[in-house]
Amino acid sequence: MPILEFQDVSKVYDKTTKALTDVSFSVDEGEFVSIIGPSGSGKSTILRCINKLVDATQGSIFFDGHNITTADKKEIRKVRKKTGMIFQHYNLVDRLSVIENVLHGRLGHKATITGAAGIYSEQEKENAFAILDKLGLADQAYKRCDELSGGQKQRVGIARSIMQEPRLILCDEPIASLDPSSSKVIMDHLSDINQSMKITCILNLHQVDVALKYSKRIIGITSGQIVYDGPPETLSKSKIHEIYQSSEGELITDVE
Amino acid sequence: MSELAVAGAAANTAAQSPLSLGVHNHIKKTPRGKIKTAAKSKSNTVIQITVLVLLGLTVYGFLTFDYKNIDLATALASTLDNASTMFLQPRLSYNSFSGAMFALLITFSLGALATIFGAIIAFFGALLCAKNIANPLVATVVRSFVAFIRAVPTILWVLILTIAAGLGSVAAVAGLTFHSAGYLVKAYSESIEEVDNGVIEALKASGASYWQIVFQAILPASLSFMTAWTFLRFEINFSTAIAMGAAAGAGGIGFDLFMAGSFYFDLHELGFITYIVVIAVIVLEMFATKIKAKVR
Numbered sequence: 001m002p003i004l005e006f007q008d009v010s011k012v013y014d015k016t017t018k019a020l021t022d023v024s025f026s027v028d029e030g031e032f033v034s035i036i037g038p039s040g041s042g043k044s045t046i047l048r049c050i051n052k053l054v055d056a057t058q059g060s061i062f063f064d065g066h067n068i069t070t071a072d073k074k075e076i077r078k079v080r081k082k083t084g085m086i087f088q089h090y091n092l093v094d095r096l097s098v099i100e101n102v103l104h105g106r107l108g109h110k111a112t113i114t115g116a117a118g119i120y121s122e123q124e125k126e127n128a129f130a131i132l133d134k135l136g137l138a139d140q141a142y143k144r145c146d147e148l149s150g151g152q153k154q155r156v157g158i159a160r161s162i163m164q165e166p167r168l169i170l171c172d173e174p175i176a177s178l179d180p181s182s183s184k185v186i187m188d189h190l191s192d193i194n195q196s197m198k199i200t201c202i203l204n205l206h207q208v209d210v211a212l213k214y215s216k217r218i219i220g221i222t223s224g225q226i227v228y229d230g231p232p233e234t235l236s237k238s239k240i241h242e243i244y245q246s247s248e249g250e251l252i253t254d255v256e
Numbered sequence: 257m258s259e260l261a262v263a264g265a266a267a268n269t270a271a272q273s274p275l276s277l278g279v280h281n282h283i284k285k286t287p288r289g290k291i292k293t294a295a296k297s298k299s300n301t302v303i304q305i306t307v308l309v310l311l312g313l314t315v316y317g318f319l320t321f322d323y324k325n326i327d328l329a330t331a332l333a334s335t336l337d338n339a340s341t342m343f344l345q346p347r348l349s350y351n352s353f354s355g356a357m358f359a360l361l362i363t364f365s366l367g368a369l370a371t372i373f374g375a376i377i378a379f380f381g382a383l384l385c386a387k388n389i390a391n392p393l394v395a396t397v398v399r400s401f402v403a404f405i406r407a408v409p410t411i412l413w414v415l416i417l418t419i420a421a422g423l424g425s426v427a428a429v430a431g432l433t434f435h436s437a438g439y440l441v442k443a444y445s446e447s448i449e450e451v452d453n454g455v456i457e458a459l460k461a462s463g464a465s466y467w468q469i470v471f472q473a474i475l476p477a478s479l480s481f482m483t484a485w486t487f488l489r490f491e492i493n494f495s496t497a498i499a500m501g502a503a504a505g506a507g508g509i510g511f512d513l514f515m516a517g518s519f520y521f522d523l524h525e526l527g528f529i530t531y532i533v534v535i536a537v538i539v540l541e542m543f544a545t546k547i548k549a550k551v552r
Contacts, residue, residue, distance in 0.1 A: 051461050053457060053460065053461060077463045077465070078463075079463075080460070080461055080462060080463035081462070081463035083461070084461075084462070085458065085461040085462070087454060087457075087458060089454055091452070091454035091455050091457060091458035092455070092458070093455050093472070093473050093476055093477055094477070095476045095477055095479065095480075096472075096476050100472075104458075104459055104462060104464070104472060104473075105462055107459060107462055107463065107464035107465070107468045107469075107472065108462050108463020108464055109463075110468070112465045112466075112467045112468060113467070115464065115465065115467075115468035115471075115472065116467040116468045116470065116471035116472065117471065118471070118472060157458075160458075160462070161462070164462055164463070170461075
């Protein structure tokens with residue numbers, strides 16, 4: 001059974017701006033999928049529809065067999081609990097320590113009061129350190145997040161999402177603000193999480209070459225519609241140009 | 257040197273010419289012919305008009321003042337005389353020094369109590385009216401209610417509350433709390449609006465509930481702004497508490513000041529109390545700066 005299924009999903013912002021038009025696809029458990037497409041083509045909207053940060057206007061989305069388009073508040077929290085998210089700008093609370101930010105991943109699993117007061121069990125704290133250690137950040141645990149570099153911050157973001165024990169991780173431009181070496185570290189970690197922990201990963205990427213190298217499936221999207229859905233091997237150069245609506249020589253990937 | 261200048265001038269003219277026609281269509285210029293950089297000039301004209309109107313009103317005010325035929329030189333001389341009595345020969349005659357210190361403590365407590373009550377009420381009020389987290393309808397209602405509270409001056413709140421509580425410290429603290437809460441709701445909600453939306457989104461995405469987001473992201477992220485505002489309000493409350501001592505019979509250093517000035521007409525005592533207050537305010541300010549530096 002697929003973990004995620006989109007059935008003719010459309011999203012219209014402010015009654016006029018079409019972000020998605022009849023998008024249908026399904027993702028199986030354990031897949032590593034990259035979504036590529038120009039800015040404003042609806043990549044972020046797809047991700048945010050999955051964890052209901054954005055509500056689809058039409059169509060149905062099934063997560064783990066449940067239709068989440070009609071979910072109420074309680075069900076939305078349930079879906080979000082099982083879905084980690086990683087952001088381009090990391091979205092950490094700068095004033096709090098690294099470990100506190102990692103523990104934020106537990107909030108969805110906790111009672112409101114203990115979560116609000118920031119009371120975590122020793123088990124949770126140990127798990128948090130174990131995850132940080134795996135990501136090579138255990139020595140930074142008590143630093144404030146604003147003291148970290150971009151690559152380190154993104155690793156904290158990954159740790160926070162793993163802390164949720166998610167079935168699915170959504171990555172919204174995870175390496176768009178990072179240098180090439182930090183980008184590799186982040187992509188390697190994501191790929192490792194996908195393979196060793198069997199967590200499904202869906203990534204929005206601007207770097208086509210990165211998407212081709214790391215993912216087993218690519219979804220190309222242009223102005224809210226899927227124009228390619230398949231393995232990286234069959235994604236031809238002309239198809240990439242179709243996705244980005246450009247002609248030969250206009251893309252950075254054309255530069256040799 | 258001169259070659260450089262020539263080269264620079266050449267570069268300038270060279271830089272001007274290659275702008276294509278298409279670019280020129282997008283460039284907006286001021287009436288003086290300079291290229292605009294500000295987004296819109298509407299607010300600038302509003303500011304200019306406001307300044308001109310205020311300037312006109314000030315000039316008009318001075319021209320139509322009623323000076324009551326006072327001789328400026330004599331008036332100035334006796335003011336200086338009074339000031340020198342106050343500030344050059346300060347001494348206590350009706351109060352002991354320890355008595356004055358105790359009165360200062362009372363005033364301090366009035367201000368602190370009102371600030372603490374106000375801050376607690378304001379924190380929850382601010383959650384209801386910060387644009388990024390609140391329901392827009394609730395936010396508008398709370399905002400207008402709070403604006404009304406702020407529009408009524410503190411002293412009036414105290415006098416209104418004396419009807420229920422009688423003249424004294426209870427009415428003073430309650431009245432101060434009212435206005436403090438109104439002031440801090442605005443300040444806090446603006447601090448909350450400064451919080452990066454991405455952080456809130458990240459916690460929301462992980463399934464965190466409303467109160468968890470409030471205490472784990474919004475509070476830590478806006479804590480430094482909130483502390484700064486709270487101390488500012490405490491300074492205001494301290495000085496208002498002095499006035500309340502005289503106006504609402506709340507006691508404290510303000511009452512002593514009032515007695516020395518209007519009852520005993522003792523300029524020496526007035527001067528001494530003024531010095532005490534000034535020193536107290538400076539000490540408070542130093543204390544506040546230290547704490548603010550720690551909550552960074």
